[in-house]
Amino acid sequence: MKYELQPTLPPPANMIGVIGWLRKNLFNGPVNSIATIVVGYFLISFLVPTIQWIFIDSDWVGDSRDACTSGGACWVFIANRLDQFLYGFYPEAEHWRVQIAFIILIGSIIWLVLPKTPKKGLVATLLLVVYPVVAFFLLYGNAFGLTRVETHLWGGLSLTLVLAVVGIVASLPLGILLALGRQSDMPIVKSVCVIFIEIWRGVPLITVLFMASVMLPLFFPEGMSFDKLLRALIGITLFQSAYMAEVIRGGLQAIPKGQYEAADALGLGYWQKMILIIMPQALKLMIPGIVNTFIALFKDTSLVLIIGLFDVLAIGQAANQDPEWIGYSTESYLFVALLFWMFCFSMSRYSQHLEKALNTGHGNRA
Amino acid sequence: MSSDISNSGHKPDGSAKQKAPPVSQPKFWNDPKKRSLLFQVLLLSILGFVFYTIIDNTLTNLEQRGITTGFDFLSREAGFGIAMSLIDYTEASSYGMTFIVGLLNTILIAVLGIIAATILGFILGVARLSDNWLVAKFSALYIEVFRNIPLLLQIFFWYYAVLRTLPQPRQSIEFFGSFINNRGFIFPAPVPEAGFGWVTFGFFAAIVASWLIARWARKRQELTGQQFPVALTTIGLIIGVPLVLFLFSGMPLGLDHPELKGFNFKGGITVIPELIALWLALSIYTAAFIAETVRAGILAVSHGQTEAATALGMSKAKTLRLIVIPQALRVVIPPLTSQYLNLTKNSSLATAIGYPDLVNVFAGTTLNQTGQAIEVISMTMAVYLALSLMTSFFMNWYNARIQLSER
Numbered sequence: 001m002k003y004e005l006q007p008t009l010p011p012p013a014n015m016i017g018v019i020g021w022l023r024k025n026l027f028n029g030p031v032n033s034i035a036t037i038v039v040g041y042f043l044i045s046f047l048v049p050t051i052q053w054i055f056i057d058s059d060w061v062g063d064s065r066d067a068c069t070s071g072g073a074c075w076v077f078i079a080n081r082l083d084q085f086l087y088g089f090y091p092e093a094e095h096w097r098v099q100i101a102f103i104i105l106i107g108s109i110i111w112l113v114l115p116k117t118p119k120k121g122l123v124a125t126l127l128l129v130v131y132p133v134v135a136f137f138l139l140y141g142n143a144f145g146l147t148r149v150e151t152h153l154w155g156g157l158s159l160t161l162v163l164a165v166v167g168i169v170a171s172l173p174l175g176i177l178l179a180l181g182r183q184s185d186m187p188i189v190k191s192v193c194v195i196f197i198e199i200w201r202g203v204p205l206i207t208v209l210f211m212a213s214v215m216l217p218l219f220f221p222e223g224m225s226f227d228k229l230l231r232a233l234i235g236i237t238l239f240q241s242a243y244m245a246e247v248i249r250g251g252l253q254a255i256p257k258g259q260y261e262a263a264d265a266l267g268l269g270y271w272q273k274m275i276l277i278i279m280p281q282a283l284k285l286m287i288p289g290i291v292n293t294f295i296a297l298f299k300d301t302s303l304v305l306i307i308g309l310f311d312v313l314a315i316g317q318a319a320n321q322d323p324e325w326i327g328y329s330t331e332s333y334l335f336v337a338l339l340f341w342m343f344c345f346s347m348s349r350y351s352q353h354l355e356k357a358l359n360t361g362h363g364n365r366a
Numbered sequence: 367m368s369s370d371i372s373n374s375g376h377k378p379d380g381s382a383k384q385k386a387p388p389v390s391q392p393k394f395w396n397d398p399k400k401r402s403l404l405f406q407v408l409l410l411s412i413l414g415f416v417f418y419t420i421i422d423n424t425l426t427n428l429e430q431r432g433i434t435t436g437f438d439f440l441s442r443e444a445g446f447g448i449a450m451s452l453i454d455y456t457e458a459s460s461y462g463m464t465f466i467v468g469l470l471n472t473i474l475i476a477v478l479g480i481i482a483a484t485i486l487g488f489i490l491g492v493a494r495l496s497d498n499w500l501v502a503k504f505s506a507l508y509i510e511v512f513r514n515i516p517l518l519l520q521i522f523f524w525y526y527a528v529l530r531t532l533p534q535p536r537q538s539i540e541f542f543g544s545f546i547n548n549r550g551f552i553f554p555a556p557v558p559e560a561g562f563g564w565v566t567f568g569f570f571a572a573i574v575a576s577w578l579i580a581r582w583a584r585k586r587q588e589l590t591g592q593q594f595p596v597a598l599t600t601i602g603l604i605i606g607v608p609l610v611l612f613l614f615s616g617m618p619l620g621l622d623h624p625e626l627k628g629f630n631f632k633g634g635i636t637v638i639p640e641l642i643a644l645w646l647a648l649s650i651y652t653a654a655f656i657a658e659t660v661r662a663g664i665l666a667v668s669h670g671q672t673e674a675a676t677a678l679g680m681s682k683a684k685t686l687r688l689i690v691i692p693q694a695l696r697v698v699i700p701p702l703t704s705q706y707l708n709l710t711k712n713s714s715l716a717t718a719i720g721y722p723d724l725v726n727v728f729a730g731t732t733l734n735q736t737g738q739a740i741e742v743i744s745m746t747m748a749v750y751l752a753l754s755l756m757t758s759f760f761m762n763w764y765n766a767r768i769q770l771s772e773r
Contacts, residue, residue, distance in 0.1 A: 025499035032498045039500050188406040192413065202754035203747045204711035210729055211747070214739045218427045219420045299516040306718055313519055320526065330527045337515045337523075344514035 054334075065325055077328045078335045081319050085335070088155015088310050097146065098158045101135045105165070113350060128169055135162075151229040155310035157339060159229075163301040163311065167236040168244075168294050174237065175244025180274065182249055193245070200242035205300050208235045213307045232304050236297070243293050251286035252278065284358055291351035295344050302340075312336055424740065431737070439736045440465070446731055448722045450638050461732050468727035469749060475644055475723060476710040482649035483709060484702075487656025494661050505657065513654035518715050520651055525643035525719045532639075535630050543623055549630060551637040554621040561618035568611040569604065576600040640721035644713065652709045659705060663698035664690065696768050700761050707757045711750055724749060 010016075014023060026036045057072025060079070068074035078085070087095055108127045111117050139162070142148035154162065181193035200208070212235030216226065226234075255278055263273035305314035316332040319325065428435060440462035447457055452470045455463055493505040512520070530548055538545040544553035576599065583594035612619070624634030667690050675685040717726035724746060733742040 025497070028497065032496075032501075035496075035498050036500050039504050043500075043504065186402045186406050189409055192409065198755070198758075199747075199751060202751040204714040204725075204750055206714045206717065206725060207729065207743065207747050207750065210725070210733075211743050214733065215743055218424045218739065221423050222427060222430065295514075299514075302516040302518045303715070305518070313516065313522070317522065330523075333519060333523045333527055337519055340516055340519065341511070341514045345510060348514065 065328075068328075073331050073334075074328050075331065077319070077325050077331055081315075084156060084315050084319065085312060085339075086157050088159055088315060089153045090149060090155065090158065091153065094141075094147070094149055097138045097141070097149075101138045102158065102161070104131065104134070105161070128172070132166070132169055135165075151227050154229065155312075156315050157312045159304075159309065160298070160301050160311045163233065163236060163304060164294065164298045166233050167240045167297050167301070168290075170233070170237040171240035171244045172290075174241035175248050176279075178241060178245035179248035179252060182245065183252060197242045197245050200239050201246070205236075205239055205303055206306060208239045209303060209307050211235065228307070229309060232307060232309055236301070240293070240297055243296070244290070247286055247289035247293055248282070250289060251282035254285050255282050287358070288351040288355045291347055291354070295347050295351075298343060298347070299340065312339060428740075433737050435738075435740065437741055439738050439741070442736075444732065444735070446735070448727055449720070450641065450722055461736065464732050465724070465728050465745065468722060468724035471722050471727070472710070472713055472716075472724040472749075475641065475648070475713045475716065475721070476706075478645050479648040479652065479709050479713065480706050482645065483652035483656055483705075486649060486653035487705075488660055490653060490657035491660025491664070494657060495664055509654045509657050512650055513658075515651075517647060517651045517712055518718060520647040521643055521715055521719055524646045525639065529639040529643050535626060538626075538631075543621075544634075545624060545631060548639065549636070550639045551642060552624045552631045552634050553637075554623045555633070555635045557620040557622050559618040559620055561615040564615050565608045565612045565618070568607040572603040572607040575607075576603050579603075638721070640716070640719050643719060644716050644721050648709055648713060652705055652712075655705050655708075656702065659698055659701045660694075662701075663694035663696075666697040667693045699764060699768075703757055703761050703764075707754055710753055714750075 011020075014020060027033045053072045057070050058075055059068045059070055059072065060075050061067065062076040063080060065074070065077070067076045083092070083095075087098055090098060105127075108123050108131070111123050112120055112127070117123075137143050137146065139154070139158075140149060140151070178193050178197055181189050182197065184190050184193075209232060212231045213228065216231050216234065220226070259277055259281065260273070263277040268276065301311055302313040304311050305317065310318070313336050316336045319332050320329040425435070441460050443457075444459055444461050444464050445457050446464075448455055448464065448467055450471060451467045452474060453463075453467065455467050490505045490508060493501050494509065496502045496505075532546060532548040533539065535545075535547045535549055538547040538552075544551065546552075576596075579594075579599055580596050583596050587593055622633050624631040624636075626632075671689050671693065672685055675689045680688070713723060714725040716723040717730055720726060729742055729746045733739060736742070
């Protein structure tokens with residue numbers, strides 16, 4: 001007699017394939033089935049008309065509001081003002097300067113983000129130290145044969161980027177000093193840093209901007225007047241450095257105490273210890289936190305419209321007031337929201353990726 | 367005896383009493399104590415100089431502009447109206463009153479926003495961990511969309527693109543005696559009549575009773591291990607007692623119905639559209655962050671805890687209530703408080719759409735009318751600073767209280 005294994009039966013038809021997936025993920029139990037139906041109904045009744053309004057019923061080409069006849073979104077409005085959304089009131093003949101500054105920025109960021117590019121340290125240093133100077137002369141001009149473009153003409157997405165990048169780059173060194181000061185043994189240094197950090201973290205950015213625009217001119221001798229943009233930048237930098245200091249302190253505290261002690265045992269001085277031993281390790285841990293503060297700052301730059309600067313949201317807001325295009329504010333808000341969303345979402349994805357990639361188990365809680 | 371430690375020829379003399387070795391004095395900048403003293407004195411003097419210059423410049427500048435410093439302006443008559451006030455305020459009120467009105471409006475929007483954001487955030491946070499694919503993805507979509515768009519933009523959207531495009535008062539949308547139009551949301555105002563005091567009394571009596579029951583139930587559980595449904599009794603008492611009293615005292619509550627008179631409504635309670643827009647935007651935006659906090663908290667409870675509870679024979683609901691939530695809360699509450707603080711600070715964006723909060727009324731109109739920039743901005747900042755310090759004290763106290771006592 002010969003014994004033979006029966007061939008395995010295929011799984012029941014309702015456990016595999018599309019039906020199986022549906023049963024497992026959407027309809028596994030009465031509560032879940034009801035939830036699926038409710039959420040599904042809501043999504044369909046909301047998303048379908050929205051998508052239709054945005055893509056199918058919309059108008060894309062034309063040069064006045066007469067082109068918007070189909071009843072959907074009027075993207076003609078955005079297309080006509082795209083230059084303003086990107087460059088504000090920057091003179092059109094000089095747009096190339098903004099473009100070059102932007103391309104260098106994006107290029108070096110891509111260089112830094114890609115996993116296998118050489119000389120990351122050099123590029124990062126150049127970006128943090130040399131690039132701001134180059135970008136300043138490119139955007140402001142008044143040197144090297146470039147005409148001067150007053151800052152009140154700056155605007156749109158380029159102004160948003162200027163505010164965010166300057167805010168983060170300028171607040172980094174200040175934040176490092178504050179974080180080190182907060183961990184110092186010297187009581188006066190420590191309390192000065194703690195007070196500084198807690199004051200700025202405790203107040204809303206908008207009051208800081210008010211302060212920068214109303215109080216700052218009072219602080220300086222008569223005749224010494226500041227540009228409005230510069231005042232906003234000072235406010236943003238002071239505010240941001242407090243948050244940066246807390247991120248850096250988190251990184252410093254995550255370094256095991258043995259590292260500090262080993263550096264002391266080797267006879268390294270304070271700055272040697274910090275620059276050679278602690279900071280290189282801590283910086284790695286801090287990058288996700290820095291990216292997260294950058295995202296918060298990037299969103300917060302929209303507040304400058306309250307003190308009269310024309311960032312991309314303010315440009316949209318101004319465009320909505322244009323009598324020729326009244327009634328299309330939803331389109332401009334959606335467009336500006338999409339711009340912000342793309343930047344913030346990609347940065348937050350990158351920071352999540354970093355958190356995973358950098359998790360080499362060297363932290364305190366390894 | 368040589369004092370040079372590096373001298374290898376030196377033989378330690380155990381019996382000899384160690385005397386303070388006559389070390390060659392280090393240069394004073396190599397002595398950590400003296401150096402740190404020097405640093406701190408330097409820092410203090412620089413700070414002192416900076417502050418002195420700032421104050422000196424400010425006083426000169428103020429003098430030149432003819433602005434007198436001091437807080438006398440607070441008692442002067444304000445002379446401007448405020449769109450919404452929780453207390454009696456007229457144009458004849460003082461600048462000090464504008465501060466109070468603004469502060470109360472800030473507190474109102476903060477409380478309303480915190481309640482809505484917490485409810486929405488908890489639902490979304492739990493939904494994101496649901497095993498229902500559609501629900502989890504929907505929650506993830508919501509979170510990723512709303513937390514990556516600036517709050518100010520969301521406020522503008524709700525205010526200018528949604529609420530301001532609603533119909534005029536004459537074409538209001540009507541339901542259950544309430545109206546929605548571009549002037550806001552108008553609903554009947556409850557008017558307490560004689561005998562309503564009993565209902566109020568019943569409400570407070572129910573709170574006291576619930577507190578006593580909770581105390582008794584805890585004691586009994588500690589002694590005997592028997593549990594008592596405290597949450598259910600509390601809800602029952604707080605809703606039931608006032609309701610019964612309300613019915614028995616002949617429903618002493620009238621309604622003041624809003625009526626269209628001329629171009630606007632008279633009577634009832636009007637919620638201005640600025641408040642609605644700000645409330646929607648703040649709660650929707652903050653809920654996305656709270657949802658992430660809640661999710662992290664639930665994930666932080668290790669799976670072994672749930673499994674152990676199942677092994678002990680606890681039901682799913684009981685596991686959630688007694689095992690998962692208490693441990694998750696330990697992780698959730700500190701970031702949650704800081705989200706509440708963020709919401710309160712973000713409510714200052716009200717000024718962009720003209721909701722009369724502290725920044726709009728006090729740091730806006732009052733500042734412009736009086737020119738007392740220093741005093742006004744410092745008072746405004748002090749309010750927010752006090753709030754944030756109180757929050758961090760609470761957080762420290764809470765953290766210390768719930769700290770796991772590890773063995």
